[in-house]
Amino acid sequence: MIGFLQKLQPLQQLQRRTPLGWLQLSHEKGRLLVALAGIAFADVLMFMQLGFQAALYDSNTRINRAILADIILVSPKALNLQNLSTFSRRRLFQAMDVPGVQTADALYVNTINWRNPQTRLTATVQVLGFKPDRPAFALPEVNRQLDKIKLPDTVLFDRGARGKYAQAIAQVEQGKLVTTEVERRTIAIAGLFTIGASFGADATVIASDQTFLRLFPRRDVASISLGLIRLKPGYDPQQVATALESHLPEDVRVMTAQEYVQFEENYWRTASPIGFVFGLGTAMAFVVGVVIVYQVLSTDVNTHLKEYATFKATGYGNSYLLGIVFEEAIILSLLGFIPGVILPFGLYALAAQATALPIYMTFSRAVLVLGLTIVMCGLSGAISTRKLQSADPADMF
Numbered sequence: 001m002i003g004f005l006q007k008l009q010p011l012q013q014l015q016r017r018t019p020l021g022w023l024q025l026s027h028e029k030g031r032l033l034v035a036l037a038g039i040a041f042a043d044v045l046m047f048m049q050l051g052f053q054a055a056l057y058d059s060n061t062r063i064n065r066a067i068l069a070d071i072i073l074v075s076p077k078a079l080n081l082q083n084l085s086t087f088s089r090r091r092l093f094q095a096m097d098v099p100g101v102q103t104a105d106a107l108y109v110n111t112i113n114w115r116n117p118q119t120r121l122t123a124t125v126q127v128l129g130f131k132p133d134r135p136a137f138a139l140p141e142v143n144r145q146l147d148k149i150k151l152p153d154t155v156l157f158d159r160g161a162r163g164k165y166a167q168a169i170a171q172v173e174q175g176k177l178v179t180t181e182v183e184r185r186t187i188a189i190a191g192l193f194t195i196g197a198s199f200g201a202d203a204t205v206i207a208s209d210q211t212f213l214r215l216f217p218r219r220d221v222a223s224i225s226l227g228l229i230r231l232k233p234g235y236d237p238q239q240v241a242t243a244l245e246s247h248l249p250e251d252v253r254v255m256t257a258q259e260y261v262q263f264e265e266n267y268w269r270t271a272s273p274i275g276f277v278f279g280l281g282t283a284m285a286f287v288v289g290v291v292i293v294y295q296v297l298s299t300d301v302n303t304h305l306k307e308y309a310t311f312k313a314t315g316y317g318n319s320y321l322l323g324i325v326f327e328e329a330i331i332l333s334l335l336g337f338i339p340g341v342i343l344p345f346g347l348y349a350l351a352a353q354a355t356a357l358p359i360y361m362t363f364s365r366a367v368l369v370l371g372l373t374i375v376m377c378g379l380s381g382a383i384s385t386r387k388l389q390s391a392d393p394a395d396m397f
Contacts (some may be wrong), residue, residue, distance in 0.1 A: 036294040042289030043340025046282050046369050051279035051348055055357040057265050059198035064261045068138045070237045072260040073227030080267040082110050082200040086223035091252045098243050100235035105134045108212045109225040118168045119179040126201040129212025141193040148190035149208045153179035157189045162356035163204030183215055197356040235244045284374055293380035301384055320344035322385050328360045333373045341366055
């Protein structure tokens with residue numbers, strides 16, 4: 001019983017402790033509001049940068065994640081889905097000789113200037129072509145409409161496209177014929193699906209391989225963008241991929257489905273300047289927050305330096321005084337985070353509507369920014385206490 005009471009003593013002391021940090025902050029309400037506004041501003045900047053960064057990776061890997069294949073063949077010169085080099089279709093026939101390979105199909109990928117049937121403005125659209133008899137994507141909405149694209153110059157259009165397509169999409173949903181002009185050819189939109197815009201293209205169009213080759217007449221039918229390998233049941237993709245690497249020439253690269261998604265994400269994360277810019281923006285927002293909180297806490301320390309010296313003179317150590325400053329830092333981080341996490345919900349919705357990108361709040365991102373906010377304020381508190389530690393009570397009076 002005595003041991004239990006001894007364990008409760010620190011808790012009881014904490015409860016009896018005067019909340020000097022909160023009292024000092026709340027005494028100067030104007031300064032407190034300015035500090036909270038600065039922290040919220042830094043949080044909003046971090047949320048927006050992280051939101052755009054996540055949208056960059058999500059939007060540019062959606063097609064990669066939707067590909068219906070266990071193994072993907074790609075040219076070693078390929079950079080990402082919008083910058084794919086081609087390789088010979090013969091590699092697909094050679095891949096069929098490897099044990100475990102069930103099918104090997106070609107996927108044609110390229111971008112084209114597409115005329116909006118509603119506004120008549122041009123946009124960059126990504127065209128995907130494959131044999132309609134062999135589904136290339138794990139998209140039920142697309143696979144139900146593959147018979148439609150068997151007709152020449154007929155495509156499926158992405159309803160998640162960036163731009164003003166509401167009227168054209170409504171007409172297609174009503175069963176009306178909607179046509180547009182692409183490379184001096186009249187193209188009919190026979191159906192819709194949803195994949196969404198990305199940083200590389202405003203929309204995606206799905207066509208048969210024959211329609212694709214009509215849109216790109218200079219493209220050789222034997223030069224393909226991706227090879228889609230499906231395996232027989234029971235075979236391990238990694239083992240078959242290793243066998244394919246040793247069997248096929250070096251003019252083709254072999255990746256599992258997961259590796260191909262990571263390949264696309266790595267391009268936007270490291271090789272593309274966009275990923276670097278968003279990362280730098282997050283870091284700069286963190287630095288801005290550190291500076292703002294430091295100014296507030298440093299001013300508070302200077303204002304109450306004589307009071308802190310009095311505490312020292314009466315026997316309180318540096319650890320107690322530092323605890324007051326860090327208490328203020330924690331309070332500022334938690335109170336500033338509240339408006340900082342609320343405002344991005346509206347900003348995300350506004351940005352998603354304007355850009356057609358998948359920008360939304362996630363729990364993991366909120367926890368990450370909360371952690372960064374606490375670290376930001378704690379770092380500011382550590383910097384602002386340097387003068388406090390060196391303060392000599394004898395110099396204050």
